[in-house]
Amino acid sequence: MHFPSDLAATRRDLLIGTAAAVATTSSSSRLAAQAPADIGPVIAPVSFEVNGAQREFSLDARTTLLDALREHLHLNGTKKGCDHGQCGACTVLVDGRRINSCLTLAVMHQGQRVTTIEGLGTPDNLHPMQAAFVKHDGFQCGYCTPGQICSAVGVLDEIKAGVPSHVSADLTATPEGSEAEIRERMSGNICRCGAYSNIVDAITDVSGRKA
């Protein structure tokens, strides 16, 4: 069971990564303000798999994974709600784990496997989680919805893999897919329309537990 410790390491990396990104931004703007505004962007090659297809990019190194998906691949399902990792609308699955795609640069994902909402199902062939969201009306405006669904798919996998959460009473026992566990784990995905009660019903339905 390496998952929990991997997760912890990822969180630390993320904090370090964020701090570094902030530092770079401010120093580069100082640099640019001093003179050479004519230095062009750093263009970097990167390739990764998106929804089963290998994609090659040549990207401005500042491009987030979110903008690579939205602005370069025109996969619009992954939403930009805050661009700051505060709302969860941009949640995608990378190598099977959910992340905020706005908080990570595209060039950091060389060789990885990205699954977006478009990779889960289509209007004519819905993924069970997508179908459950429709059935339980787990959305209104629909803007946070792809992120909620990707997150929900990730949550059920995490519970299955035995990853504990803040509300798990016993960190070593297999967590249950209780409503409290779902609410806690889904709390990084904001829905301002307030469909939470229905979203929990949808996820519970897919998890096989009685609502």
Added chain:
Amino acid sequence: MKFDTPATTNPIDQLKVIGQPLDRIDGPRKVTGTARYAYEQHDVAPNQAYGHVVGSAIAKGKIVSMDLAAARRAPGVLTIVTAQSAGKLGKGKYNTARLLGGPDIEHYHQAVALVVAETFEQARAAAQLVKVRYAEARGAFDLAAVKDRAPDAKPEGESPTQTAVGDFAGAFATAPVKLDQSYSTPDQAHAMMEPHASIAAWDGDKLTLWTSNQMIAWSVGDMAKTLGIPKENVRLVSPFIGGGFGGKLFIRADALLAALGARAAGRPVKVALTRPMMFNNTTHRPATIQRIRIGATPDGKITAIGHESWSGDLKGGGPELATQQTRLLYAGANRMTSLKLAVLDLPEGNAMRAPGEAPGLMALEIAMDEMAEKLGLDPVEFRIRNDTQVDPEKPQRPFSQRRLVECLRIGAERFGWEKRSATPASVRDGKWLVGLGVASAFRNNLVMKSGARATLGRNGIVTVQSDMTDIGTGTYTIIAQTAAEMMGLAIDKVKVELGDSSFPVSAGSGGQWGANSATSGVYAACVKLRDAVVQKLGFNSGDAVFEGGAVKSGNRSVPLAVAAREGDIVGEDTIEFGNLDETHQQSTFGGHFVEVGVEAATGEVRLRRMLAVCAAGRILNPKSARSQVIGAMTMGAGAALMEDLVIDKRRGFFVNHDLAGYEVPVHADIPHQDVVFLDETDPMSSPMKAKGVGELGICGVGAAVANAIYNATGVRVRHYPITLDKLLDRLPSVS
């Protein structure tokens, strides 16, 4: 179609499709990411460039100079728009502050420039290089500090801001039981999930804007007015809107700057406001300070009720109408309300979900709870004793429907209200202090002129077009249900196209008038279409029946598609409302019931159960209507417990301007929610006999939470949000 006499039986009453809890017809697109929002229209105009907005760093004053040299030199930059370069701009009817500031600055983060570049990253980086020198002026940012000098708010339209009936002062002075308390609600943000975003493209002197907007016709007019071009030259397209809540009723800086940027760059430009800019750049719900006085007889009959509210806005702005509901909600012969409006130099205040009632009921319904306690009455019973079936200011004017008492009684029964202890802080569940709270919900039913076009194609599909918007409310679905019911079709034989200003002008989405008004417009268009079909088929219009995809008359039955064999048949009409809303007060009602647990040591508040019982006319789709109500209850819970735009009173801006600082409810904050709709039709409201529910759900719920916290702890908090610091030093001692 003119609606000026109460509705009688019509095809909608069949309820084969209307009234059914159908899944949203746009659901599969939304859950697969294939519903496209404004910023995602990559293919509508080629060669789109990216704009990034620069916001003012001061709240009030002037721009002294702008140094754009470094930004212009930055890689990829195509053009920079400022007030100086934009030429003469007007101001929209619905905007208080200008959308592009300079040299005068009216509020913090007012847009002062748009940097347009080849890529998003380049535009963002170059925007950091724009150097602006300001001369900062002193501003007023603190409502409490200027409140006492605030004059009466000016009346808007026919709605007075100062009302008086009977002798309030005398009746209050002599009332045997009375309450005189002050309450406050903070500034709040819509914080819809989709940031304001627009793509603009010019074709000669004609502008097309793909944007995120609730009110297409208003915004076409305001865009034309701001740019100084004819309305006919502006087209707005807004098929999906990622939430609005009033924040997208008007054009905002993204739309104007995209248009100006596209004109300057000579190619299409897309602009989205960044999340941290939304809170100060756009509108918000203004803070209020409210004073409520209630006088009653010992048996709980209100004899005097007075409600005063103070709010602030930029010069030329309007008040938060927090006293509105108090004119109509409870009986009482002697009454007064007053709205005062201070000038503040904060960002523009404007409508947010249930403007007026949402903050007004947050205060009034705590006052009612306090008064019930003074009288020794159950708070449900106290409200019931003061029900009125007529407009208390004009007793000759009845409510069209008013079932508040039933909402409260049914809610109390369902929620187990009889188990509530009248003594605060007397129920424990482990470490939790447990309490129940109740509040009335009230919101007026507004009706708005609304048009639609229904076209029958030779494939038998009816296509409905209207500039109406679906902001998550379920408009696509209820319009399809309306057309299906009218034309005797299954819902999958109806196609709905919305949010395009080239379609007939509708009511738009605001003030919870959208569902009832827009479907009435579709009803009117379908009546026209039915007439045209009957005529085409040579049927006697009096006895033709539309059902099962066919038109039937006597023993003849013809498939609907046959009528369009030689070409499309079009029905287009607009519903217009007479004065039934003047002869009868049309409102929606509800009862909110909330159970909270308050952690005995830390004061942490957890919602345990929530129930709303609503009486809102015919419910067109119980599934999407229920979602409207639970969503509003969630927003109301946020207002009660966490939402608070914190003002820097020296510099005049909202400090917590992102979703980490401005907290809104998340999954873990919200329990299972129950909603009950009373079976009701209101023939005074429209041929649909429906009313709105989108705002009713937020009305009163905040006070129900506050009252539950009081019941749990014995701590009465009158200043929202009820955060634990306001409870901690007064919690019962932990035993």
